[in-house]
Amino acid sequence: MQAGAEGARATMGLDHxxxxxxxxxxxxxxxxxxxxVWSPRLRVGRMATAAILVGFGAHTLSHILRIVAFKRPPLxxxxxxxxxxxxxxxxxxxxxxxxxxxRIMGAFVLPIVxxxxxxxxxxxxxxxxxxxxxxxxxxxxxxxLAIFGNAAFAxxxxxGVMYLIQERQLKSRxxxxxxxxxxxxxxxxxxxxxxxxxxxxxxxxxxxxxxxxAEYARGSFLTLRPREVWSxxxxxxxxxLLYARVSAGWRGRKAAVLAILGFGLVLFTxxxxxxxxAGLLV
Amino acid sequence: xxLFVLGLSHKTAPIDLRERxxxxxxxxxxxxxxxxxxxxxxxxxxxxxxxxxxVYGVAEESLEESVAAVTGCLARYHRLEPSxxxxxxxxxxxxxxxxxxxxxxxxxxxxxxxxxxxxxQVKAAxxxxxxxxxxxxxLTNLLEQAFHVAKRVRTETGIATAPVSxxxxxxxxxxxxxxxxxxxxxxxxxxGEMAExxxxxxxxxxxxxxxxxxxxYDRAVALAKQFQGRAVTYDDFRRxxxxxxxxxxxxxxxxxxxxxxxMQVIIQERRHRPIFLIDIANPRDIxxxxxxxxxxxxxxxxxxxxxxxxxxxxxxREAERAETIIEREVGVFQSWLRGLDVVPTIVSLRTRxxxxxxxxxxxxxxxxxxxxxxxxxxxxxxxxxxxxxxxHQPMTELRRRAVHQDGHLxxxxxxxxxxxxxxxx
Numbered sequence: 063m064q065a066g067a068e069g070a071r072a073t074m075g076l077d078h079x080x081x082x083x084x085x086x087x088x089x090x091x092x093x094x095x096x097x098x099v100w101s102p103r104l105r106v107g108r109m110a111t112a113a114i115l116v117g118f119g120a121h122t123l124s125h126i127l128r129i130v131a132f133k134r135p136p137l138x139x140x141x142x143x144x145x146x147x148x149x150x151x152x153x154x155x156x157x158x159x160x161x162x163x164x165r166i167m168g169a170f171v172l173p174i175v176x177x178x179x180x181x182x183x184x185x186x187x188x189x190x191x192x193x194x195x196x197x198x199x200x201x202x203x204x205x206x207l208a209i210f211g212n213a214a215f216a217x218x219x220x221x222g223v224m225y226l227i228q229e230r231q232l233k234s235r236x237x238x239x240x241x242x243x244x245x246x247x248x249x250x251x252x253x254x255x256x257x258x259x260x261x262x263x264x265x266x267x268x269x270x271x272x273x274x275x276a277e278y279a280r281g282s283f284l285t286l287r288p289r290e291v292w293s294x295x296x297x298x299x300x301x302x303l304l305y306a307r308v309s310a311g312w313r314g315r316k317a318a319v320l321a322i323l324g325f326g327l328v329l330f331t332x333x334x335x336x337x338x339x340a341g342l343l344v
Numbered sequence: 345x346x347l348f349v350l351g352l353s354h355k356t357a358p359i360d361l362r363e364r365x366x367x368x369x370x371x372x373x374x375x376x377x378x379x380x381x382x383x384x385x386x387x388x389x390x391x392x393x394x395x396x397x398x399v400y401g402v403a404e405e406s407l408e409e410s411v412a413a414v415t416g417c418l419a420r421y422h423r424l425e426p427s428x429x430x431x432x433x434x435x436x437x438x439x440x441x442x443x444x445x446x447x448x449x450x451x452x453x454x455x456x457x458x459x460x461x462x463x464x465q466v467k468a469a470x471x472x473x474x475x476x477x478x479x480x481x482x483l484t485n486l487l488e489q490a491f492h493v494a495k496r497v498r499t500e501t502g503i504a505t506a507p508v509s510x511x512x513x514x515x516x517x518x519x520x521x522x523x524x525x526x527x528x529x530x531x532x533x534x535x536g537e538m539a540e541x542x543x544x545x546x547x548x549x550x551x552x553x554x555x556x557x558x559x560x561y562d563r564a565v566a567l568a569k570q571f572q573g574r575a576v577t578y579d580d581f582r583r584x585x586x587x588x589x590x591x592x593x594x595x596x597x598x599x600x601x602x603x604x605x606x607m608q609v610i611i612q613e614r615r616h617r618p619i620f621l622i623d624i625a626n627p628r629d630i631x632x633x634x635x636x637x638x639x640x641x642x643x644x645x646x647x648x649x650x651x652x653x654x655x656x657x658x659x660x661r662e663a664e665r666a667e668t669i670i671e672r673e674v675g676v677f678q679s680w681l682r683g684l685d686v687v688p689t690i691v692s693l694r695t696r697x698x699x700x701x702x703x704x705x706x707x708x709x710x711x712x713x714x715x716x717x718x719x720x721x722x723x724x725x726x727x728x729x730x731x732x733x734x735x736h737q738p739m740t741e742l743r744r745r746a747v748h749q750d751g752h753l754x755x756x757x758x759x760x761x762x763x764x765x766x767x768x769x
Contacts (some may be wrong), residue, residue: 103500232520233635235647237654242505247618248523311615314639
């Protein structure tokens with residue numbers, strides 16, 4: 063608690079200022095991406111990317127300020143975790159935009175960022191007095207892996223949603239405006255695979271590090287708490303998806319549906335369970 | 345000086361009349377020379393395509409006389425009577441003319457809205473006229489702005505996004521499934537004319553591997569040779585589908601040659617790689633149920649046609665957005681044109697100074713009742729002389745500048761300096 067108060071003094075609230083600046087950048091960027099889907103003008107697209115870049119810069123600065131002030135990774139509270147998640151999604155999204163030279167995905171990914179950022183802003187940023195046993199390098203690594211993995215799955219999720227829309231358009235032969243804006247099935251499928259190939263190893267490492275940490279901190283290997291169980295379930299889904307792809311060439315609609323399901327489970331594991339627990343406690 | 349458009353198009357004239365008034369590109373300079381003999385024309389250019397024949401001109405004095413003279417000149421050039429085509433002619437002037445030129449350049453006046461050729465044709469016509477020194481400040485400005493508007497419309501609206509021919513729709517769909525078509529393979533079933541057309545489009549888009557299967561093996565070989573593809577025996581086509589990404593089927597078989605059950609097996613063997621089936625045969629070659637198999641996309645000729653129809657409607661909607669852009673740009677051009685015309689500026693400047701002179705004169709004379717009529721007369725003529733002397737230099741300069749590029753600039757500055765704007769508009 064005391065360390066937190068000192069840290070807050072050290073940043074003089076600048077971390078919050080930059081965080082809100084980042085949120086503003088993300089919001090402006092998101093609106094431009096949506097406008098870009100409606101009418102794909104280069105100027106609008108550039109504005110969207112620029113706003114996201116500014117937001118990302120401010121966000122990074124906000125994290126750095128907190129790291130320096132609190133002398134630990136910015137993962138100490140739900141506020142920080144959500145904020146870090148938003149940051150990781152933006153990082154991965156920017157890589158996707160650069161790699162595929164396509165901005166339409168921004169209209170699908172960035173709303174998630176704004177949602178996560180707004181949720182983070184609504185949460186208290188003060189540290190909820192972490193017990194000394196909870197801290198330690200092992201835990202930080204575990205959390206960072208989990209969050210990056212989830213961010214990758216968020217991108218898989220968006221690619222899946224876009225795939226289903228485009229597939230529906232092509233199958234039904236009713237080509238709306240969205241058909242012309244959305245990229246090809248091939249590209250969306252490719253984003254889907256690549257993001258799983260990033261997310262899955264991270265999820266695996268998350269589970270391993272979590273198990274090791276539980277062993278170290280609590281002295282028991284598997285505690286079978288809901289969170290662990292559901293994490294394993296989502297791991298099984300993603301593993302099955304990857305296996306089916308490699309062995310049977312599974313792709314397209316079914317893969318997209320599974321990817322969406324997988325991310326739903328991830329969300330449930332990380333947010334739903336917390337909400338349920340809070341509900342039960344009340 | 346007045347800008348005008350005189351011409352006929354697919355909207356007013358049948359094809360045979362348009363043909364008779366068309367000027368092949370190599371004859372354009374000669375036709376422009378002929379128009380140059382019309383002394384009432386300060387500037388001129390000629391746009392002729394298979395859908396229109398139009399003269400863009402700037403009339404020196406009376407617009408009606410110029411239009412009549414140009415009509416006569418066209419008749420002489422094409423060895424026709426003016427009465428042969430006068431009924432199909434339309435005339436637009438000033439802002440109307442600018443709007444028409446913008447709409448033509450943006451392909452809003454085309455038979456197929458949004459078709460890309462017309463802009464190139466207008467550009468070519470303009471460069472011929474420029475080379476002939478037939479264009480001046482008005483047409484130069486008009487056309488440069490028209491090209492700018494066309495670019496705006498192309499990027500800011502979807503007027504040219506949706507493809508509107510059967511084969512371009514097919515290529516576009518293939519691109520939405522496979523992304524880049526380079527390195528994709530296509531299988532042709534039945535070497536018909538339609539298949540050849542679609543194949544040509546696909547090859548232009550980078551499809552390299554081409555297989556042709558036909559009942560008559562010789563025709564398959566001939567078509568394959570034409571596109572550097574490979575002919576396969578017709579009985580083997582089911583095996584070849586496993587390898588192909590795109591299948592164009594147009595056999596004359598009286599029944600379905602590819603059933604849903606076949607496709608389910610094939611897609612397994614393909615390891616679920618997507619496949620695009622284009623069935624342009626009548627009666628249909630491919631069972632409609634194939635579309636229900638995952639990763640199979642089947643379009644028959646009716647589907648493609650309905651996409652074409654939907655896309656045309658979409659272009660129509662986008663065209664309305666384009667009209668808004670054009671309306672704004674016409675406004676810009678109009679104010680430039682108004683600035684170019686120095687006469688109103690000269691008139692209002694003179695009126696303004698004259699008003700000041702009269703008001704000041706009245707006030708002064710009212711305070712000097714003892715003056716004799718001769719003295720009053722002398723003061724009056726002195727003020728008139730002063731006004732004339734002061735105005736002489738700027739007026740001459742303005743008239744001289746009017747014909748140059750920066751004429752409107754001088755005019756605008758003068759209007760600002762003397763606050764003439766609100767009186768004029």
